[in-house]
Amino acid sequence: MKTFKMGGVHPEENKISNDAAIEVMPVPQQMVVLMNQHLGAPATPVVQKGDKVKVGQLIGEAQAFMCANVHSPVSGTVVKVDTCKDAFGLTKPAVYINVEGDEWMETIDRTPDIKRECTMEPKEIVAKLKEMGIVGLGGATFPAHIKYSIPEGKKAEYLIINAAECEPYLTSDYRVMMEHAEEVCIGVSILRKALGVPNAYIGIESNKPLAIQKMQETAKQFEGIVIEPLKVKYPQGAEKQLINAVTGRKVPSGKLPIDVGCVVSNLGTSFSVYEAIQKNKPLIENILTVTGKKLPSQHNYVVRIGTTYNDIIKHSIGELPATTGKVISGGTMMGKAVVNLDAPTVKGNSSVLVMDEAEARRNPETACIRCGKCMHACPMGLEPYLFSALVKNNRIEEAKEHNILDCIECGCCFFSCPANKPLTDEIRLGKNKVRAMMAAKK
Amino acid sequence: MNLLNISGSPHVHSDESTKKIMWRVNMALVPALLVAIAYFGINALLVSLISVASCVLFQWLIEKYIMKVPTTICDGSAVVTGLLLAFNVPATVDMMWIVIIGALVAIGVAKMAFGGLGKNPFNPAIVGRIFLLISFPVQMTTWPQVGGLFPMDFDVATGATPLGAFKEGALPEGVTFMDAFLGHIGGSLGEVSAIAILIGACYLLWKKIISWHIPVAFIGTAFIFSGILWLVDPASYMDPLMTILTGGIMLGACFMATDMVTTPMAKSGQLIFGFGCGLLTIIIRNWGAYPEGVSFAILLMNCVTPLINRWCKPQRFAC
Numbered sequence: 001m002k003t004f005k006m007g008g009v010h011p012e013e014n015k016i017s018n019d020a021a022i023e024v025m026p027v028p029q030q031m032v033v034l035m036n037q038h039l040g041a042p043a044t045p046v047v048q049k050g051d052k053v054k055v056g057q058l059i060g061e062a063q064a065f066m067c068a069n070v071h072s073p074v075s076g077t078v079v080k081v082d083t084c085k086d087a088f089g090l091t092k093p094a095v096y097i098n099v100e101g102d103e104w105m106e107t108i109d110r111t112p113d114i115k116r117e118c119t120m121e122p123k124e125i126v127a128k129l130k131e132m133g134i135v136g137l138g139g140a141t142f143p144a145h146i147k148y149s150i151p152e153g154k155k156a157e158y159l160i161i162n163a164a165e166c167e168p169y170l171t172s173d174y175r176v177m178m179e180h181a182e183e184v185c186i187g188v189s190i191l192r193k194a195l196g197v198p199n200a201y202i203g204i205e206s207n208k209p210l211a212i213q214k215m216q217e218t219a220k221q222f223e224g225i226v227i228e229p230l231k232v233k234y235p236q237g238a239e240k241q242l243i244n245a246v247t248g249r250k251v252p253s254g255k256l257p258i259d260v261g262c263v264v265s266n267l268g269t270s271f272s273v274y275e276a277i278q279k280n281k282p283l284i285e286n287i288l289t290v291t292g293k294k295l296p297s298q299h300n301y302v303v304r305i306g307t308t309y310n311d312i313i314k315h316s317i318g319e320l321p322a323t324t325g326k327v328i329s330g331g332t333m334m335g336k337a338v339v340n341l342d343a344p345t346v347k348g349n350s351s352v353l354v355m356d357e358a359e360a361r362r363n364p365e366t367a368c369i370r371c372g373k374c375m376h377a378c379p380m381g382l383e384p385y386l387f388s389a390l391v392k393n394n395r396i397e398e399a400k401e402h403n404i405l406d407c408i409e410c411g412c413c414f415f416s417c418p419a420n421k422p423l424t425d426e427i428r429l430g431k432n433k434v435r436a437m438m439a440a441k442k
Numbered sequence: 443m444n445l446l447n448i449s450g451s452p453h454v455h456s457d458e459s460t461k462k463i464m465w466r467v468n469m470a471l472v473p474a475l476l477v478a479i480a481y482f483g484i485n486a487l488l489v490s491l492i493s494v495a496s497c498v499l500f501q502w503l504i505e506k507y508i509m510k511v512p513t514t515i516c517d518g519s520a521v522v523t524g525l526l527l528a529f530n531v532p533a534t535v536d537m538m539w540i541v542i543i544g545a546l547v548a549i550g551v552a553k554m555a556f557g558g559l560g561k562n563p564f565n566p567a568i569v570g571r572i573f574l575l576i577s578f579p580v581q582m583t584t585w586p587q588v589g590g591l592f593p594m595d596f597d598v599a600t601g602a603t604p605l606g607a608f609k610e611g612a613l614p615e616g617v618t619f620m621d622a623f624l625g626h627i628g629g630s631l632g633e634v635s636a637i638a639i640l641i642g643a644c645y646l647l648w649k650k651i652i653s654w655h656i657p658v659a660f661i662g663t664a665f666i667f668s669g670i671l672w673l674v675d676p677a678s679y680m681d682p683l684m685t686i687l688t689g690g691i692m693l694g695a696c697f698m699a700t701d702m703v704t705t706p707m708a709k710s711g712q713l714i715f716g717f718g719c720g721l722l723t724i725i726i727r728n729w730g731a732y733p734e735g736v737s738f739a740i741l742l743m744n745c746v747t748p749l750i751n752r753w754c755k756p757q758r759f760a761c
Contacts, residue, residue, distance in 0.1 A: 006759055011454055168454065240759065250760040326447045332454040339448055359454075360447050366460050366517070367560035372707030373458070381758040385707075403758065411452030418458040419560075425450040 001206060003231035004241035007379035009412045011234055011333060013207060017171045017291040017298035022179055025303040027099055028311045031074045032084050033059060035093040037305070037346035038141040040066030042093050051078045056105040056282050059095050062130070068143040068347075069133035071282035073304035075103040087309065087329055087343040088336060094344075108281045114182055115278040118190050125194040125277060132276035133283045133347075138162055138237070138266030139330065141348040144273070147263060148194050157261035159192050159200040160246050161270055163215075164230055164237030166205055167331025172287045172350050173267045175300045177204070177211040180271055181218040187274035189222055195263055201246050202267070203228045205236055234333060235410040239264050241379050253406050268350070283347055290316040292354030294323060305349075309341040312352050325360030328353040333411045363420045374413035374423055380406045384413035384423040391430035400434045407431060460559070463702075464518030466649050470642035471525045471697065477625050477635040482533035482586055486631050489537045494524030496545035504554045511558075519559050523548050526567035529632025529693060530737065531574060536581045543577070544570035564744045565704045568737045575737075585628040603628040604688040608680055609733035622687035633693040643696035652700040655709050659716025660695035660723075661686050667724045679728065690736035691723060698737075704744045711747075711754030718743045 036042035043060030053059060053072040060070030076099040084094035104110060120128065130145035150156050165173045176184060192200045202219070204212050206229045219225040228246055230236050240251045242264060249260040257264055265273075268287060275281040283305070290299040290312060299316045309327065313320060320327070328335040329349055338352075374384035382403060390399040404427060413423040478486040501520040505513045527544050531537045548570030556562040575582045585603050604617050604627055621627050625635025633639070646652045669682035686692070699705060699719050706715050719739045726735025 006757070009456065011452075011456070244759075252760045253758070324446070326449075326453060328453055330451075333452045335451055335453065337448045337450075337453065338446070341446075355453060357447075362449065363455065363459065366514070367558060369460055369463070369560045369702050370707060371463070371702040375707055375756050378756070379759065381756045383707075383756065406758070406760075409451070415452050415454065416456050416458060418460045418463055420455065420459070422450070424452060428450060 001229055001231045002203075002245045003233055003236065004244045004379060006381055007377050007412060008233040008235065008241075009377050009415050010232065011168050011415060013232070014168045014291075014293070014332075015171050015174070015207070016169070016293070017289050017300055018174060020171070020175070020298050020300045022175050022287060022300045022302055025301045025307060025312065025315055027074055027102060027304055028307050029099050031076070031097040031099055031304070031306045032308070032344045033070060033072065033095045033097065033306045034084060034086060034344060034346055035060045035070055035095070037070060037348070038068040038135040038143055040064060040068070040143060043067055043070045045081045045093065045095055047078045047081070047095060049078055049080050052076070053078060053097060054103050054105050056108050056284060058282075062133075062143075066143065066146065068135050068145075069131065069282070071133055071284050072097060073284040073306050074099045076100040085340050085343060086346070087338045087340055089339040109279040114186070116186055118186070118193065118277060120190075120277065122194045122196060125190060128277055129194075129273065132281070134269065134272055134276050135283065135347050136266055137268035137272065137286075137348045137350070138239075139334065139348060139350075141346075144265070144269065147265070148191065150195065150258060150263075154258050155261060156195040156197050156258065156263050158243075158247055158263070159188070159195055159197050160242060160262055160264045161188055161200060161202040161267055162237050162239070162242055162264055163202050163204045163211070163267035164242060165208070165267075166232075166234045166237040167333055167335070169291050169353050170289055170331045170351050171291070172289050172300055174208055174211050176268060176271050176287055177208075177215055181214050183274045184215075184267060184271050185218050185222045185225055186278065187270035187272075188225055190273055190277050191265060191270060192224055197263075199224045199226055201226045201228050203230050203236070203242055203246055205230050205232050207232045234412065235379055235408070238379065238408055238410055240408065253403060286345060286347070286349050288312075288345070288349055289351040289353070291351065292356070293359065294321050294356045295354055303345060305347055306344040308344050309338060309352060312345070313341070313354075316352075320354060321356070323357050324354055325357035326355040328355060333415070334409065362422075365421055366419045368419050368421060371418060373416045373418065377412040377416040379410060379412060380408060382406055384427060385421075387430050388421060388423050388426045391426050391433065394433075396430065396433045396437050399430045400437070404430050404434055460519070461517045463651055464522055466651055467522050467646065467697070468518055468525060470645045471522075471529070471632070473638040473641045474529065474632045474635060474693070475525070477638040478529070478533060478631045481625060481634065482631060485535065485538075485586070486533040489531065489533050489541055489631060490525060490528040492538050493528035493531075493541045493545055494521050496542045497521070497524035497527065497549050500546055500549040501554065504550060505558070509554065509558070514559060517559065520549060523553065523566045523570075525632070526698060527570045530567060530571040530630050530690065531582065532585050533631040534581070534584055534586055536584070540574060540578050540581055544574045547573040560703055562703060563747070564741055565698050565701050568698055568741050568744075571737050572741065575732075587628055603733070604684065605727065605733040617684075619683060619687065622684060627688065629688070630690065630693075633690045636687050636692045639692045639696050646696075646700070652696070653709065653712065655712035656699050656705060656716040656719075657695040659713045660699055660719045661691060663717045663720025664691055664724055667721060671724070671728065685724070685727075689727070689734045694723075694736035694740055695719070699740050699743070704747060706747055706750040706754060708751070708754040708756050711750040714750055714754065715743050715747065718746070
């Protein structure tokens with residue numbers, strides 16, 4: 001079975017929402033749509049107060065290079081174009097919509113029929129991805145049209161679809177594979193065509209045998225789709241580790257996957273690509289997991305992007321348990337702790353993960369005993385203990401020389417540290433300081 | 443509702459802790475302690491208890507009254523030092539007070555003076571042992587012979603260790619490989635039984651507290667180097683198998699050269715460290731003043747650990 005070779009850990013998997021079929025979350029009464037839901041510059045609002053909008057209508061246009069279109073996830077009247085605090089407390093430009101009914105754009109194909117044939121040329125596919133506001137749903141929300149426009153002089157040889165879902169708790173990709181395997185394969189075929197590569201590889205961790213079986217059966221009907229079962233090891237789904245596992249290639253320091261001929265997309269992205277290209281449906285819905293050990297029930301939902309965390313919690317479990325310690329957007333290893341539950345969800349949100357107080361508490365930090373566990377757990381072959389010491393003493397230049405910027409912030413170092421040192425936090429701080437230093441030098 | 447906690451990722455932890463590691467090391471030392479009690483009687487238990495108690499007490503006193511920091515005696519590291527120190531001295535009545543001095547040097551000078559756990563460059567138990575060896579050469583080399591659980595006469599039953607005897611001329615008669623393997627030989631309290639030490643080491647390997655690199659490199663180097671010498675001149679040099687089974691090589695390689703704080707972190711560095719320890723041990727045993735060189739070898743290699751750490755970096759994912 002394929003895997004990345006260096007480092008890695010095995011956190012408790014906790015895939016307790018595995019068997020919860022995807023339900024449809026009702027549309028809330030008020031909707032706030034953030035204008036930057038993607039990596040890069042915010043989209044420019046193209047609606048004004050008082051405008052009527054339909055589901056799927058363009059409300060934020062990508063004008064910068066690194067940007068993505070934003071579409072209305074609801075129908076109704078624009079109340080104001082203003083700013084809004086996001087889930088992490090940052091102020092972002094936003095469009096407020098008062099929801100009226102559920103009227104969709106006529107161009108969107110809402111029939112349940114599965115459409116297989118795609119006659120578009122690669123260039124048209126990429127243009128359509130841009131139009132539909134497709135971004136990578138693996139976490140970084142990188143605009144898809146940029147990823148699939150291969151720069152001059154570079155050549156894509158591998159398309160790799162990340163369905164490892166190596167993060168604990170998350171099950172949305174698993175549910176999509178179980179319920180929409182055919183659509184996913186069509187989406188992957190479209191992406192394969194856009195890149196002009198012979199084969200697409202879908203990497204799935206072997207703790208999902210049913211999904212592997214389902215995808216293997218479905219992929220038989222398609223040309224050039226290979227299912228790769230992967231060893232259960234975190235971070236199997238990290239971009240560089242996944243490329244290494246599937247192709248044996250290594251992305252050099254500071255380079256991109258395309259430099260070794262690879263393009264990696266998330267499984268959820270391939271499903272939204274299917275909907276965008278075949279059904280003309282922009283990215284207005286997320287598939288997300290509502291889970292937690294102490295919750296009365298576990299769920300997977302399809303949610304209109306912009307539904308607030310509070311709306312999701314209210315509909316799924318009523319209210320948070322009294323002993324809730326943390327709410328996390330994403331998995332326990334790389335997810336972010338949510339500050340503001342009134343904030344709208346954005347593209348790429350994959351979960352509302354509720355952690356109990358006891359589970360969320362960090363143990364007190366003790367002295368480093370130089371056991372080297374952080375170093376052996378690091379999938380990038382770095383020295384977290386050293387970064388910790390260097391950053392604390394503000395020796396930023398040395399941290400850079402020891403390749404602190406190679407860190408992918410997977411969290412394996414902190415996870416494995418017996419002294420409970422917040423290594424990942426310190427490295428994150430160090431990376432910011434290194435970047436600030438490099439910017440100041442320019 | 444309570445306020446939500448906020449922190450950076452990751453939000454889960456392996457639940458590994460320094461305390462767990464240290465108490466597991468203590469667990470791993472239990473087989474050797476039991477063998478010591480079986481062979482050297484109640485003296486072995488008393489020396490061990492006094493050593494552990496004084497190490498813990500000195501650490502507590504220093505933390506409370508000199509450093510004025512919250513005490514860390516519960517993490518078990520002082521107990522490890524105490525046990526290892528006791529394992530490195532003979533199980534005699536004299537040792538019941540001498541080992542207290544060793545504990546003061548080990549904890550006070552070698553550990554706390556540098557800032558406590560994790561900051562010490564040298565293995566505290568080894569520093570304590572060497573201090574005692576230099577200060578109390580007679581008591582430290584008065585070896586009780588293996589007896590019953592309650593030796594009737596404390597002073598009479600002494601004799602040489604295989605290494606000491608060999609230094610003087612020849613191995614004591616009748617010492618077989620099996621004696622050395624099981625521990626039916628003279629020597630320091632906890633080092634006599636290779637099998638008991640190996641059982642503890644296997645437990646540590648299983649719990650991933652140590653890796654094979656240092657013990658294998660240490661014992662392997664000692665075996666090969668002494669084997670070459672023995673092949674050249676079997677009359678003057680000890681048989682390589684007897685070499686690794688006697689003295690402190692097993693205990694040193696499995697428990698003291700694998701101390702996380704004072705040894706290299708990268709696997710390549712650990713191999714160099716083990717190689718250096720093995721080489722120095724054989725050199726000191728054969729050409730040094732003392733019959734045994736394990737503790738000096740480890741101490742010397744502790745000195746170069748920072749250099750090894752600087753030189754031996756983990757292999758980066760991609761350059």
